[in-house]
Amino acid sequence: LRDIGISKNGQRIATLCPPTVDGSNQGYYPYILIFENVLGNWVSVGGPIKITSQYTNGIQLNDNGDTLIFAPSNNTSGVISSETVMPVKVYSYANGSWIQKGGNIYPSDDFDGHGRIVRISGDGQRMAISSHLADGVLGPNIGCVDIYQYDNNNWQLIDRVYGDNPGDQFGFSFSLSNNGNRIAIGSDY
Numbered sequence: 001l002r003d004i005g006i007s008k009n010g011q012r013i014a015t016l017c018p019p020t021v022d023g024s025n026q027g028y029y030p031y032i033l034i035f036e037n038v039l040g041n042w043v044s045v046g047g048p049i050k051i052t053s054q055y056t057n058g059i060q061l062n063d064n065g066d067t068l069i070f071a072p073s074n075n076t077s078g079v080i081s082s083e084t085v086m087p088v089k090v091y092s093y094a095n096g097s098w099i100q101k102g103g104n105i106y107p108s109d110d111f112d113g114h115g116r117i118v119r120i121s122g123d124g125q126r127m128a129i130s131s132h133l134a135d136g137v138l139g140p141n142i143g144c145v146d147i148y149q150y151d152n153n154n155w156q157l158i159d160r161v162y163g164d165n166p167g168d169q170f171g172f173s174f175s176l177s178n179n180g181n182r183i184a185i186g187s188d189y
Helices: none
Strands: 004-007 013-022 028-038 040-045 057-061 067-073 091-095 097-100 112-121 126-131 144-151 156-160 170-176 183-187
Touching: 004 057, 004 067, 013 057, 013 067, 028 067, 028 097, 057 112, 067 112, 112 183, 126 170, 144 183
Parallel strands: 144 170
Antiparallel strands: 004 013, 013 028, 028 040, 057 067, 067 091, 091 097, 112 126, 126 144, 144 156, 170 183
């Protein structure tokens, strides 16, 4: 397993699995599997979510495990860099399947470290994404964290919080409160 996340209630886990041959023998793909604890046994829920990269910058489930967020990465070294991060995606479980919730969330600038950290609120309606290498009006690599609200079947940017100084790498780490109304953000420098 390359990454793992657990719901707050502990009843669902999501795992990133390495590439394997799909059922049609048409090729290799990495995927995320979600399991639910049913009477002490872990049972697959909703089938695999195929993804385009072999790594993620973290998988997180909301409180009851019906919403999942992850930032795919092509990074093979384990070191987060600006060139290796792809769009952030959110999936929801409904009617026995995992369906993408809203569209892909792309970086605002090239090489900004988009998706260094991703977090979702307990109800799955608000999320935050860091871009620790983002440039700002004060200079390069200030870093920022974008906060989104799910509205009208899409993710709407509601705020962008920047660091104070060039080179701060604001958003290198952060935590989002369960209700999504508070955020604590750290800088690497």
